Amino acid sequence: MSDTPSLKGYLHIEGYDNFMRDAFDKRKIRKGMRKVGQVVGRRAQMNFILARGEDGYPLNRTGVTLESIKPKVSRAGFLVKIAPRKTTDMKEFYPAYLNYGVHKGPRVRGLDQPAGQGNRRRGRVRRARGARADLIAARRNSGWRITPRTNYMIDALEDEQSTIQAILSKAFAESLL
Template sequence: MSNPDYNVHVDFTLVESAELNRKKLRKTFVKIGKKIQATSRALVSKKQVSKNGDYPGFRSGKLSRSIGYKVPRPTSRRPGLMVLVMPNVKGGNNMEKLMGPYYPAFLFYGVRRNAKRGKSHKKGASGGTPWRIAPRGNFMIDALNKESSWSKYTLAKELVNSMKQVKQ
């Protein structure tokens, strides 16, 4: 899967010294995470059978409910100014554990027939397509791309608002 990196550049004038209000900024990351989570859930909530290249269809709702967001706590090694949005993220909002292997990977990469080697190694012996589950569209990347301009604008605006002047 491709991993897009988004950079936000903000210009502002500093008086003498300023301090970043991380609490305010973390709330913005929560807001961005909720928005991308809602968009990605909407992409997989169509109640129809999905076809090759489409987004996964909605049958039981487990995939949709498993999409969560998480703003990690700051530690000595990381500042905690980021948000993770993905299916089956631990600590995500309305989290429901998917059963077995990582199901979204099967949807993205697909599964070929006879993926496990058995006694018969004949490929395509059953005829038809070699796919057991054809690859589906990547709903997470598309949700991120759909909300990227809004999230960049929101983050840039909040970066300027969260800077506070330090009195010396």
């Protein structure tokens, strides 16, 4: 898994690129986007539940992540984002930990001031040149505490691609003014 964002979870509908946004009835577009969000969200929840921790998916223990998968339509109505959101039941946003993973080693922190050492005027101790980079490399090479999991949201989008295209094509065709 990479730490950089990608467009794996992106779907583009052809045929309506030449129209201005003002040519569409936004209420009908938003309705279609809400329906697509429900379809993909339900499929993602189903993938999450049925995998039971296999195929690289995370394991569903409490259901908090499952309940946090919600669609959100943009203000303009031409975009829907389906993702797990942070809820009050979560201390940390752990779907991010599941997606990107967590390395084993200890965090690289600042140095504590030992008694009688360091720059007295500034009151701090410095690391040797390159020591921080060595600590970071050692942490990165130490393995995974939580291994990165397969992204069930992207799999749901790919599974429902033909349904999504049909729903959005119908919505765009009906909404032309």
